[in-house]
Amino acid sequence: MGEENVPSKEHWLSIGEIAHRSGVAASALRFYEDQGLIASRRTAGNQRQYQRSTLRRIAFVQAAQRVGLALAEIKQALDSLPEDRTPTRADWSKLSKTWRSRLDERIEELERLRDDLDSCIGCGCLSLQRCNLYNKEDRLSTRGPGARLLNVGIPGEA
Amino acid sequence: MGEENVPSKEHWLSIGEIAHRSGVAASALRFYEDQGLIASRRTAGNQRQYQRSTLRRIAFVQAAQRVGLALAEIKQALDSLPEDRTPTRADWSKLSKTWRSRLDERIEELERLRDDLDSCIGCGCLSLQRCNLYNKEDRLSTRGPGARLLNVGIPGEA
DNA sequence: CCAAAAACTCAACTACGCTTGAAGTACGGG
DNA sequence: CCCGTACTTCAAGCGTAGTTGAGTTTTTGG
Numbered sequence A, B: 001m002g003e004e005n006v007p008s009k010e011h012w013l014s015i016g017e018i019a020h021r022s023g024v025a026a027s028a029l030r031f032y033e034d035q036g037l038i039a040s041r042r043t044a045g046n047q048r049q050y051q052r053s054t055l056r057r058i059a060f061v062q063a064a065q066r067v068g069l070a071l072a073e074i075k076q077a078l079d080s081l082p083e084d085r086t087p088t089r090a091d092w093s094k095l096s097k098t099w100r101s102r103l104d105e106r107i108e109e110l111e112r113l114r115d116d117l118d119s120c121i122g123c124g125c126l127s128l129q130r131c132n133l134y135n136k137e138d139r140l141s142t143r144g145p146g147a148r149l150l151n152v153g154i155p156g157e158a
Numbered sequence C: 001c002c003a004a005a006a007a008c009t010c011a012a013c014t015a016c017g018c019t020t021g022a023a024g025t026a027c028g029g030g
Numbered sequence D: 001c002c003c004g005t006a007c008t009t010c011a012a013g014c015g016t017a018g019t020t021g022a023g024t025t026t027t028t029g030g
Helices: A015-022 A026-034 A053-067 A071-079 A089-123 B015-022 B026-034 B053-067 B071-079 B089-123
Strands: A048-050 B048-050
Touching (some): A015 A026, A015 A053, A026 A053, A053 A071, A053 A089, A089 B089, B026 B048, B026 B053, B053 B089
């Protein structure tokens, strides 16, 4: 032990290395930088150099995308994290709670949809008589039969 | 009884009526028509007229969008339905099975993500040591520590 | 030292699902 | 008959998340 603990002056990574290790295209990395999601310093010859921790940020971005966040929101989340210390459990916990509820909502919505779908299989649907999938709030039309269809609450989707 | 069963020469709806009743903008309806999702006939003066059943198709489109299908896929689904008869239980059942598995997959993915998130709250994550959320398939890098991150399987998302 | 590989910038392009605007036509009530 | 609202087409634009390509410079290895 010892050799691995040497603080050893941060070793910077080229965009190619980051791209390879993160699986994210260099063009996307430049794009992320434009968007303020990641940062780099430059060599004398103007080439980007990244800290190792950038890989974490990228992973974070990817995870957040899977949660369904837009890059702008991800940036906000990242900005809410401490500038350049490793985020603490508390930092992380706060963020993950937001994510969690996002996920929960989305999962619930999909489950509702799935259940409605199931009941539709039974009802021989598309005939539009009292079908959950269609008639979320039937009879909204000003007069006569016909529904204002499904436009109610698709949470999380402006 | 009887009055409601009169075949009563289909009564056609203007784009404005359809827009209002479906909650979908007229511009979107024209767009859907361009995309082959819905159809209309025209008046002598070239204005669109829709059958009532178009409201069903639109509802179908909306539901499918909630399932996560792209318009092109929705068109395929619609095309697989009988031209102009009301779809039968069997037609519907076939489609809904596809949807169902899409939904199941997506729900499962989100649940996995949620569980990983939970275990992360416990692990004080972002330090990148053996975290499920990050290290889906750790140590893929050619040498040394560092992971090819999270690029594994986001099913249903090309 | 020099070629090839890798990086740089900037603008333009992609795909999706629409919206917006301009210019013109149709429909319906008074 | 006329006015206002609703409709028509077509082209262009938007937001998101990048990719692609041209032309140039830097870095790396034999």
